Amino acid sequence: MHSKQSVGYFDKPKNIKRLWIILYVICGLTLIPDFFTTRHTYFGIDGLIGFYALLGFVSCAVLILFSKLVGLILKVKENYYER
C-alpha cells in the first residue's frame, strides 16, 4: 500500500495550468491545416475553416446544457426505487 498523502502529477496546480496551455495549443494546431487545404464539401458549410471545431464545441456545449436541464427532472436519489 502506498501512502495516502502521496502527491501525484495532477495534484500540483502548476501542472494543471501547463495542461490547460497544452490543450489550447493542440486545439489551435488542429485549425492550421484548414488554411492550406480545401476540403471536399457535401453541403457547402462543411468546407468552412474550423467547421468541425465549431461543430464539436457547440454540440458538446448544447449536450451538456441540455443534459443539465433534463437532469433537473430525471435525476433522483439512489434509493428512489427502494423507497
Place this chain on the structure above:
Amino acid sequence: MSANVPPSLFLLSGALLIPYLKGHIRNWYTIILPAVTFYIIWQLDIGTAWHLSFFDREIILLRVDKLSKVFGYIFTLNAFAAFVYAYYLKDPSQHIAAVTYMGSALGVVFAGDLISLYFFWEMMAIASTFLILARQTQKSLNAGMRYILVHISGGLCLLAGIMLHISQTGSIEFYAMNDRNWGTYLILIGFLVNAAAPPFSAWLPDAYPEATVTGGVILSAYTTKTAVYTLIRGFPAWEILIWIGCIMTIYGIIYALLENDMRRILAYSIINQVGFMITGIGIGTMMSLNGCVAHAFCHIIYKALLWMSAGSVLYMTGKSRCTDLGGLYKTMPRTLLFGIIGAMSISAFPGTSGFTSKSLIVEGALHEHLVWVWLVLEIASAGVFLHAGIKFPYFVFFAEDKGLRPGETNRTMRCAMGFMSFLCIFLGFYPQPLYALLPYPVHYQAYTLNHVVAQFQLLMFSALVFFLFLPLLKRTETISIDTDWLYRKGLSGFMGILGSLCTRIAHACDLIFIRTLPQSLNRVVKNPLTSLVTSYLKAVCKDRAVLDRFQFHQRLEAATFGPMGFPILLSLMLWLCLFCILMIWG
C-alpha cells in the same frame, strides 16, 4: 481438416463438461474452448449449410456466409479475451452461464431459419440472466428478474411475429424482410428490444451494471450485437431504423452525462454506439452496412476493454460510483492506460479502431446526402468523446483524489486488457484484415488528411468544452429515471390504484348485495301488502317522526295477513289470471 459442425453446438456441448473440471484446468478449458470454436468458424466454407428435419420443416442450424462468419469471429475472439480476464474466477456456475450465453449467441448468428433463431434467442436471455444473478446481492436479484421479464416479453413479441410471418409466407427461412405487415413489425420490435432501442432500452442500464465483474464484460458484447446482426440480416434499408438509431445515439449521451455509476455510464454508451449501427442498417447501402458490421466488430473489442477496465476498478476497490472514485492513476496506471485506449477507440480517435469503423457509417450517410442524419452522427461522435472518452477516465482515475490506493489488478486481467488494447490500435492503423472480412467489398480510405484533421478538430474542441464546463458536470449521488420507471414505479402505482378501486367496488357490493338487498327483498316477499302500504305511507307522509311514533309498520303487520299474506295474494293473482284466460278463450 474441415468439420462442418455448427459452432454453437460445439460451444454448448463444451459447456456440459465445465462442472466436472476444477481449478486451473477448468479455467484453461474455458479459454481454449472459444479458441477452438474460432478455428471451427475460420475453416467453415462460405455457403456451407447444416439442415435438420423438424415437423416437416427444414431447420438450418448452420448457414455460413461472410456476415455470419465475421460475427462468429468477433464473438469467439471476445469470448477468448473474456475468459482470460475471468481466469481468477472460482465460480463454475458463471462459466457455464457465460459459455451457454456465447453458444446461444453463435446459434442466432448461424441460424438460417426463424425457429432455431427463436430457440437460441430465448436461450441467450435465460443464460445471460445468471450472469446478473451471480453477483448475489438483493439489487442484482431484482435487476435480474426485471431483465428476464423484459426479454421474455420481447421474445414473445418475436415469437408472435415469427408465427404470423410463417403463416403469411409459408417459409421459415430467415432472410431480408421486404413486406410491411404485423408479422414483420412484431419481429422488428422483438429485435429492437434486444438492441436496447428506446423505449425498450432501460433494461440494459438497469441490469448490466448489477452483473458480476466478468459478467459485465461478457454481457456488453452479445445481446445487443446479435440484435444488430439480426437487423442487418432481416431489416436492411428500413428507413425507420435511421431515426431510431439517431435517437439512440443522442439518448445514450444525455443519460451517460447524467449518470454517476461508471458501469451505468458504459451501459448507456452501449446504447449510443448501437445507435450508430442501427442508423447504418437503416441507410442500408453496401458502405453503411459494411460500416455497421465493422463498427460492431470494433465496438465489441473496445467496449469489452472499457468494461474490463471498469471491472478491474470495481474488483480492486469494491466501488463503482464516480463520487467514490478518483485519483486512481497513482496506483492503477496500467489499468488507466488500457482504459484510455478503450476510451480513445470508442471516441474514434485517429489511430484507433473506432476511427476506421465508425467513419464508414458516417461516410455512408454523406454518400446518400442525408444531411440531418450525418449531422446527428457527427454531434453524437463529439458527444461520445464527452461521456465515454473523457468523463469515464477522468472521474474514475483523475478528478478529486479519494484516498483509494488499491494497486494493480492481477496479471491475467491485465493480459486480457493488453490483448484488447493491441487489437484496438492494430485495427486503428491497419484495418485491411477487418475490411476483408466484411460482407461487401470495401473501397474506402479512412486516413485522408482532411478526415484526420476534421476528426481531431471535433474531438479536441469537445475536450475543451468538457474542461470548460467541468463545474456543470460535477457528480451527484443520484440515478436517472428511465423508461423502467413505468414498470418499477408506474406499475406498482397503477396496481395500487387498481387495488383501491377493487376494494371500493367490493365494499359497494357488500353493502348492496349482502346487507341491504336481501333484507329488503325478504321484507317484501314475507309481507308484500304491509310493505306496499308502508312505502305508500312513507311517500305520502312528510313527517317521518309521526310514522315512527305510531309504529305503523308493526301495526300494519299485525293487521294484515301476517306471514301467510304472500301465498294467499299469489293464489288470488293466479286465480284472477286463470279466470281472465278462460274468459278470453272461452
